[in-house]
Amino acid sequence: MKAVTVDDGGLTVTEVPIPRPGPREALVQVRASAINGADHYLRVGRYPDTSSGGGPLIPGLEVAGVVAEVGPGTELEPGTRVMGLTPWGGHAEYVAVDERLLLPVPEQWRWTEAGAFCEAFTAAHDALVTQGGAREGSRVLITGANGGVGTAALQIARTTGCAVSALVRDPAVAEHVRRLGADEVHLHPDDLSPDRFDVVLELVTGANITKQIAALRTGGRIVVLGCAAHPRADFNLLKLMAKRASIGGSTLRSRPVEEKAQALALAYRAVEHAARDGSVTIPVDAIFELADAPQAYERFEMKGKTGRVVLVTSSA
């Protein structure tokens, strides 16, 4: 099969063996698979604790496709349209996936949407709702709101009944994030009003932490899901104490299968109805053939995206 492989910081589209599905696994013939930040860090050698078991290093943490074959004890039927979370390996024509991490694809969804749902929506829902405690009536701030996780978080927050503020740096994406659910859009952290937010979902940097603590209501919470722009934070603990506030961090990929399956199911349940009636969408910024993966990764690293960058296979 064809797969995108990582080799010395570069990407190659090459022939590798089709994986065999193990117990409780389904072999998925991939139609679409979105790029995530972790794929980029894997490529540049910045993802910790990654072992390919001696095999090729294939990025790709989420896919949509058709079950081609099943392993022992797997209940899914061949031919089922599925989307799910993969333990890397999604940027390929086939990937073996634990069936607990697969969901049926809603009938009206395109492959490109289904292949861009699971990682971004699960990470966003888990951080914002499960860990951040956002609920109906909460006022939330989402940073990096025009990216893949940000656009998922905006819609989850709106569907949950939160008042939603977005922080982006590019005025050109402001209208886009408004359409997806932001009641107000800020272009600079200095513009945040004090004592305003119950939950801040941080997707970008630790550099704004003092301004965000000031912008929290008493008892508010900051949940950090991404900090690639600047992972360090320097702040006065007294300000955190005075607000009785808390700061938490989260990662989805490294969790046990059962925990990831539960987070995936909760995220899907939260938006299922709205996704069926079209009020929640999976914004796709750009679509590339698997063979054009290097160009797709270049697009992923560019500023001003409006959603996901998705790779499709020739069977899509």
Ligand SMILES: NC(=O)c1ccc[n+]([C@@H]2O[C@H](COP(=O)([O-])OP(=O)(O)OC[C@H]3O[C@@H](n4cnc5c(N)ncnc54)[C@H](OP(=O)(O)O)[C@@H]3O)[C@@H](O)[C@H]2O)c1
């Ligand atoms: N912990 C987890 O389990 C988990 C899961 C998924 C994602 N993540 C992480 O979450 C983060 C967001 O992921 P994503 O898929 O949404 O990425 P994305 O689609 O590339 O979006 C990145 C967002 O961050 C903004 N941004 C990047 N650098 C910035 C800077 N220096 N200053 C201000 N804004 C900046 C971008 O704005 P511009 O468009 O203006 O560049 C965009 O809004 C990544 O770090 C990713 O690794 C973590």
